Structure formats: structure tokens, C-alpha cells
Amino acid sequence: MHEQLYRSLYRIRRVEEHAARAYPSDKIKSPVHLSIGQEAVSVGVCAALEPNDVVFGTYRGHALYLAKGGDLKQMIAELYGKVTGCARGKGGSMHLIDPEAGVMGASAVVGTTIANAVGYAYALKLRREPAIVASFFGDGATEEGVFAESLNFAVLKQLPILFVCENNQYAIHTHQRQRQGRPDICARARALGMPAECIENNELLNLVERGKQVVGRIRSGLGPHFMEAMTYRWQEHVGPGADFHLGYRTEDEAQPWKDSDQVHRLADLIDPVRRTEIETEVEEEIAAAFDFAESSPFPSPAELHEHVFQEVCA
Amino acid sequence: MTASRTTRPARQSRALPKSVAGAEALRSPGEANVWGFEDSAPAKQSEISRPVTRTLSYVEALREATDFEMARHESVVVFGLDVDDPKAIQGTTRGLAEKYGPERVFGTPLSEDAMTGAAIGMALAGLRPIHVHIRMDFLMLAMNQLVNVAAKCHYMYGGRVHVPLVVRAMIGKSWGQGAQHSQGLYSFFMHVPGFKVVAPATPYDAKGCLAAAVRDDNPVLYVEHRHLHFTHGLVPEESYLVRPGKARITAHGSDITLVGISAMQTECLAARHYLTTAGIDAEVIDPIWLSPLDIDTIADSVERTGRLLVVDNGWIACGAGSEIVAAIAERLMGVRDLRVQRMGFAPVTCPTTRCLEDLFYPNGRTIAAAARDLVEGTKTGWVPDEEPKLAKLEFKGPF
Structure with missing residues (x-):
């Protein structure tokens, strides 16, 4: 299991680093919100999910897309605006989707997909399907009205959904304590009627263990569950670089999170030979994905008018 | 359907069956045709072969269309504030909860934003939700989901998903409806690519347009006027469609x-x-x-x-x-x-x-x-x- 987790974690980290390195070439002509530092939350929760389970995410969604099994080549091609991208170059980094892998999209408007995830869970329950939904969002989303509305409905209908709040403490450059009169997010989830827990340390193995337990609970029909996962964004809000020079946070604050970097933690748990093999395979896969994106064509002009409406009606 | 409004749609047949008088609906049954319509038959959009003699109200036509579509496909669900209460949205949803059960017909919390988002999520999962709003003014609480998600999904995700969603919204008028119960805000949605908008004026069209909206794989804003709810007109007993894009x-x-x-x-x-x-x-x-x-x-x-x-x-x-x-x-x-x-x-x-x-x-x-x-x-x-x-x-x- 450690090897699988390490592969997923390392792969996301390296994809993000490659994206950051490609960024100055201006071939990625779109905003990217890197998930470096936050990978463990997506990897941990997705390790507890089945292929038929479904996730909804956010504009900082590379980690979730990859952790749930989204196609890497299509992702990079999407960043490059190529027609081979997961959204044919029409969605970009903030709207990655791979329905075959259960990645049902992401929104650039904070909080928006929480309600979509709840609706999807309603459909699963109505059809008596065994799958569940995991809804990922940030700490900022919990300030949106749709957060409370969605959790209320999920409790009311006892829906098969896991709410995952990736709390990196910042909404762009504003700390949670400057935005929330009472920062206890789990208390709000409990007040709306569902069990809630906070995972403080961003530790992957802990996230996997807790994830498996609560996913099993949800799958057995016990209703929604809330998980707040404390984590930390290493890079700037949007873009490839660091942003400590802006002064809204300090390198001292970031240091403990970097010291407990989960990529290194997991690496230490794996046989060095296997580790090298995994890393080599991942590097080759990433290189192939960037080559694929580079060599893929852009959409034709006719694509502009395609996909406004679904043509075939029931 | 062609996406661009600048594209001229293909010409369609002007053949009009005489069997259904669409504008008949604008007067009460038994009343003289005071407005002197000489030819008010609907465009030929469905196969209505027999003469139509049955009169229904707009409300009854809506209810019948919903019933037909729910019977036709179990993926159709109906929800919104008060859809299952004793007044049943002026009667348009009467009896549906009893017939199809509380999982397919249900009243919602007062959460227009999240319930619209949930409707989209249901549609992404393959359901065909009909979300009912007793006043169009309330849609202002749901604009993010409608404009940023429902209208965008198909395009923004390169055609990989679609959102078969019907949003019914009523416009009020008179008897003191006032500032927040009277607005006709459908042009907001005409402005946004990815949305279809329909505003049927007769019971005949109320039924045919709702069926067409439910079967459409795209989000449709279905505009109802409270005054029209009271009107009666000839409505065929069978199912038929009044399809998008034809005046x-x-x-x-x-x-x-x-x-x-x-x-x-x-x-x-x-x-x-x-x-x-x-x-x-x-x-x-x-x-x-x-x-x-x-x-x-x-x-x-x-x-x-x-x-x-x-x-x-x-x-x-x-x-x-x-x-x-x-x-x-x-x-x-x-x-x-x-x-x-x-x-x-x-x-x-x-x-x-x-x-x-x-x-x-x-x-x-x-x-x-x-x-x-x-x-x-x-x-x-x-x-x-x-x-x-x-x-x-x-x-x-x-x-």
C-alpha cells in the first residue's frame, strides 16, 4: 500500500513541479493553482474510495484529479489548451474533469461544487447505487451560504457523501482568523447534524486510515460525514512561485509543514530500489504527458461554436 | 440546435394542422371568440392526428405533462419549495408525490442556491430534475449555479457532461404582488449561452413545451405567468412536444x-x-x-x-x-x-x-x-x- 500511496503522492508533486517549470515558457496560458504541500489530503481520501465513487473539487484541483485517477496526458494537454485536453482546451486548469474516473469537475467560484456533489449523492441514493460522493472544498468555502445549505440537505436526506474541507488557512492572502468569527469549522458541521472530525497534521497514513473508516460508514448507509483536513499551501495562491515576499505569511509559519513533507515521509517507508523504480516510471510518464501536450493540435476554429448545447435529446 | 444566435436557423414547414387551435386557449371554454382569431393553429411540431375536443386549464396541462414525463422515465424528479404541500403549486404538482413517492417528488429546504446546485448534480448523475420556483424573483438566489454551472458545464467540460435540468419559474401580477413577486427576468438567461428559455402562453403549449423541456438534454428555464395559469384551452390527451426554436x-x-x-x-x-x-x-x-x-x-x-x-x-x-x-x-x-x-x-x-x-x-x-x-x-x-x-x-x- 505504501508504494501505491507514494507513487500517487510523488506523481502529483512532480506534475506540479513540471507545470511550474513550464510556466515561464508561457505555453500554459491560464491560471494554475498548484497543490504542492496539500497533496496528502487528496491522496489519502481517494485511497479510501472505489473507482465508481465520485469526487467534486475546486480550482486548486490538480491533486484531486490525479489522485482519483484522472488521465494525466489529458490534464497536461488541457493546461496547454490543446484539443486532446480533458475538456478539449475549453476548461483549463480550474475545470479539470474525467467522468470515467469519477472526477466530476471543479469550479472557479468558491463553494459552488459542494451543492453539485450533494445532488449527485441524492441521485446515487435514489438509484440505490453502492457508490458514494466526496466533496472537496477549502476553508473559504465554509463561509459561503451554499456550504450550510448543502450540509443541511445532506443531513436531511442522509446522503452518501463525505465532505472534505482542505483547510490551508488562507483564502488567497487572508487568514481564516480574519474571516471567521468562530474558526471551528467542525462545530458548524456538527451543528447541522453530522459527525465531524479534524485531522490536524496532514499525515497521509492518518488520512488514509480515517478516510477508510468514514467512507465505510457512509457506504453502509449511515449518512454524511465531515472531515476537516489541516494542510498548507507552499506556493503562491495562483502561479508557479513562492509568495513570502508579500508579507501576509512567513517562512517560519511554513517551515513545520515543509519539515513534515509527506513525500519524504512516504519515501522513507519504501524500499530504496522500489522507490527508484517508481520515481523513474513516474518521471517517464510525466515526460510523455508533456510531450503529448506539446505535440497535440490546438482546437480548430469551428470548435468555438461546439458544445454550447448537447444536441441529442432524450 | 444551433448555438449561435447569429446563425439563421433552417426554415421549417409552415404547414399547420387545423385540428388544434392553440390560441383558443386564450379564452374560457364556451365563450365566444371575442378576439376574432381566424387561424390560430399551432405549428406542426407533433403528430396530433385526431381532432382535439378536450379543454384543460394551463395548470392541468402542466400537471399532466409532468405526470406523463414522470411515468415515461423514472429519471424525472420534481422538487422545490412546497411542491408536495396541500396547495401543490397552484395544483401543478397535485397528486404526483402520492403517485411517484417522496423520493421523486419532494419539498425542499429554503435553500435556492444549494437546491439549484443539487439539481445540477442530479442532472450530472443522469436524473432529469424539474426544479420549481413559485416566483421567478427567487431565482436571484440561484444565479451562481444557473449561470456559472448549469449553463457552462457542457461547454466548459468540452462536451463530456450535460445538464438536463428544467427550472420552472412563475411571474406574478396584480393584487399587490409588488416589487419582489412580479418580475419577468427571463432575459437574464437569454443572455447566457447554454440556456434555453421558453415562455408558453397557452395550455397547449404549456403541456408540449414542458415535455420538450424535460426531454431536452440542456438546462431550460420554463417561464410561467400566474395569469396564464387560470386560462383554459384545447389540449390533446396524448403526449406531444412543442420543440425549441419555433414561433x-x-x-x-x-x-x-x-x-x-x-x-x-x-x-x-x-x-x-x-x-x-x-x-x-x-x-x-x-x-x-x-x-x-x-x-x-x-x-x-x-x-x-x-x-x-x-x-x-x-x-x-x-x-x-x-x-x-x-x-x-x-x-x-x-x-x-x-x-x-x-x-x-x-x-x-x-x-x-x-x-x-x-x-x-x-x-x-x-x-x-x-x-x-x-x-x-x-x-x-x-x-x-x-x-x-x-x-x-x-x-x-x-x-
Whole structure:
């Protein structure tokens, strides 16, 4: 299991680093919100999910897309605006989707997909399907009205959904304590009627263990569950670089999170030979994905008018 | 359906079966045809072979269409505030919860934003939700989900998903509906690519358009006017579709083209009657579907009449009527001399007091007056005397 987790974690980290390195070439002509530092939350929760389970995410969604099994080549091609991208170059980094892998999209408007995830869970329950939904969002989303509305409905209908709040403490450059009169997010989830827990340390193995337990609970029909996962964004809000020079946070604050970097933690748990093999395979896969994106064509002009409406009606 | 509004839709057959009189719906059963329609049959969009003799109300037609679609496919679900309460949204959802169960028909928390988002999530999962709002004003709480998600998903995700969602929204009028129960805000949705918008004016179209909306794989805003809920008309017993993108000529004429949207269709037909007393022969068109808009039918008419008066059930600025006038001007500039005019709500917030509210809305007489001035090319000052038979239908509460 450690090897699988390490592969997923390392792969996301390296994809993000490659994206950051490609960024100055201006071939990625779109905003990217890197998930470096936050990978463990997506990897941990997705390790507890089945292929038929479904996730909804956010504009900082590379980690979730990859952790749930989204196609890497299509992702990079999407960043490059190529027609081979997961959204044919029409969605970009903030709207990655791979329905075959259960990645049902992401929104650039904070909080928006929480309600979509709840609706999807309603459909699963109505059809008596065994799958569940995991809804990922940030700490900022919990300030949106749709957060409370969605959790209320999920409790009311006892829906098969896991709410995952990736709390990196910042909404762009504003700390949670400057935005929330009472920062206890789990208390709000409990007040709306569902069990809630906070995972403080961003530790992957802990996230996997807790994830498996609560996913099993949800799958057995016990209703929604809330998980707040404390984590930390290493890079700037949007873009490839660091942003400590802006002064809204300090390198001292970031240091403990970097010291407990989960990529290194997991690496230490794996046989060095296997580790090298995994890393080599991942590097080759990433290189192939960037080559694929580079060599893929852009959409034709006719694509502009395609996909406004679904043509075939029931 | 062609996405771009600048693309001229393919011409469609003008063949009209005589068996169903769409505009018959605009009068009560047994009443004389006071508006003098001579040809008010709907466009041929479905296979209605037998003569239609059954009369239904708009409300009953809506309920029947919903029932048919729910029976036809178990993926159809209906929800919204109060859909399962004793009043059942004026009766449009009556009996559905009993027939299809509380999982497919349910009242919701007062959470328009999240419930719209949930509706989208259900649609992404393969359901065909009908989300009901007893007032269109409440949609303002759901604009993020409607504009940023429902309308965007198909395009933004490169066609990999689609959102078969119907949003029913009612427009109120009179009996003190006032600022926040009276707005006709459908042009907001016409503005956004990815949305279809329909505003049926008759029981026949109410049924056929709802069925078409439910079977459409795209988000559809289904606009209902509370006054139209009270109207009766001929409605076939079988299932049929009134498909997107086709307008209907509800009365033929040669002097001016009147386009009436939603409940203003009724007022335009009344205006047509007043105009006959002044020797003016007006053609009346119901666009039915506002997006995609059948500009061909309107352009053909205006090419004949040379005058266009569009009467909107909303404000004029940036409204549906403005869109129609602009599209006609683009189409017929240099082809034909024409005169155009828009009418709609007064550019103020809807007041509750009757004496001001009466001035807020266009009506058959003010439309006729404007139409005559347009035809004669001068301010005549003529306003027809009110005919009691044409007095507008009153909505009376409690609602």
C-alpha cells in the first residue's frame, strides 16, 4: 500500500513541479493553482474510495484529479489548451474533469461544487447505487451560504457523501482568523447534524486510515460525514512561485509543514530500489504527458461554436 | 440546435394542422371568440392526428405533462419549495408525490442556491430534475449555479457532461404582488449561452413545451405567468412536444406585426381586436421559445407588414423585446423600410397600489394605441374604449 500511496503522492508533486517549470515558457496560458504541500489530503481520501465513487473539487484541483485517477496526458494537454485536453482546451486548469474516473469537475467560484456533489449523492441514493460522493472544498468555502445549505440537505436526506474541507488557512492572502468569527469549522458541521472530525497534521497514513473508516460508514448507509483536513499551501495562491515576499505569511509559519513533507515521509517507508523504480516510471510518464501536450493540435476554429448545447435529446 | 444566435436557423414547414387551435386557449371554454382569431393553429411540431375536443386549464396541462414525463422515465424528479404541500403549486404538482413517492417528488429546504446546485448534480448523475420556483424573483438566489454551472458545464467540460435540468419559474401580477413577486427576468438567461428559455402562453403549449423541456438534454428555464395559469384551452390527451426554436403566428394580419411574450400574448390578441375597430389588421406572433429564438417567423411577418411592435413581459432595457427588435433590424436593414417599437414594464419597480400598477403594465388598449401610431406614422392620440369582454383577467389571492 505504501508504494501505491507514494507513487500517487510523488506523481502529483512532480506534475506540479513540471507545470511550474513550464510556466515561464508561457505555453500554459491560464491560471494554475498548484497543490504542492496539500497533496496528502487528496491522496489519502481517494485511497479510501472505489473507482465508481465520485469526487467534486475546486480550482486548486490538480491533486484531486490525479489522485482519483484522472488521465494525466489529458490534464497536461488541457493546461496547454490543446484539443486532446480533458475538456478539449475549453476548461483549463480550474475545470479539470474525467467522468470515467469519477472526477466530476471543479469550479472557479468558491463553494459552488459542494451543492453539485450533494445532488449527485441524492441521485446515487435514489438509484440505490453502492457508490458514494466526496466533496472537496477549502476553508473559504465554509463561509459561503451554499456550504450550510448543502450540509443541511445532506443531513436531511442522509446522503452518501463525505465532505472534505482542505483547510490551508488562507483564502488567497487572508487568514481564516480574519474571516471567521468562530474558526471551528467542525462545530458548524456538527451543528447541522453530522459527525465531524479534524485531522490536524496532514499525515497521509492518518488520512488514509480515517478516510477508510468514514467512507465505510457512509457506504453502509449511515449518512454524511465531515472531515476537516489541516494542510498548507507552499506556493503562491495562483502561479508557479513562492509568495513570502508579500508579507501576509512567513517562512517560519511554513517551515513545520515543509519539515513534515509527506513525500519524504512516504519515501522513507519504501524500499530504496522500489522507490527508484517508481520515481523513474513516474518521471517517464510525466515526460510523455508533456510531450503529448506539446505535440497535440490546438482546437480548430469551428470548435468555438461546439458544445454550447448537447444536441441529442432524450 | 444551433448555438449561435447569429446563425439563421433552417426554415421549417409552415404547414399547420387545423385540428388544434392553440390560441383558443386564450379564452374560457364556451365563450365566444371575442378576439376574432381566424387561424390560430399551432405549428406542426407533433403528430396530433385526431381532432382535439378536450379543454384543460394551463395548470392541468402542466400537471399532466409532468405526470406523463414522470411515468415515461423514472429519471424525472420534481422538487422545490412546497411542491408536495396541500396547495401543490397552484395544483401543478397535485397528486404526483402520492403517485411517484417522496423520493421523486419532494419539498425542499429554503435553500435556492444549494437546491439549484443539487439539481445540477442530479442532472450530472443522469436524473432529469424539474426544479420549481413559485416566483421567478427567487431565482436571484440561484444565479451562481444557473449561470456559472448549469449553463457552462457542457461547454466548459468540452462536451463530456450535460445538464438536463428544467427550472420552472412563475411571474406574478396584480393584487399587490409588488416589487419582489412580479418580475419577468427571463432575459437574464437569454443572455447566457447554454440556456434555453421558453415562455408558453397557452395550455397547449404549456403541456408540449414542458415535455420538450424535460426531454431536452440542456438546462431550460420554463417561464410561467400566474395569469396564464387560470386560462383554459384545447389540449390533446396524448403526449406531444412543442420543440425549441419555433414561433407561432397566432393571428394573421397585414398592417403590423405584434409580438407578445408570455402573458403579453393575451394582451396583444386583445389589442388586435381593438385595432380592427380602427381598420388596422394586425398579425400576432407568439415566440414561445425565447432561446433559441425563431427570428425567421418574425422576420417573414415584418417583411410583409413593415411594422413591428414587440410587447415584453419585463422591462424594456436589455430585454427579450429589445433582442427581437435588434435582430429584426439587422435582418431587414436595406431589405425593407420598417418601423419598430418596444413596449414593456414601466422603467420603475412594480408598485403595489392598483392605480399605479395599472400604469406599470402594457395592456390591450395601450398596445393598440401604440400600434396605430406606428402604422400611421404619427401620434394620433387614439386610445380605444375599454371593452368589458377584453378586461384583463385578475389574479386574486390568497396565493
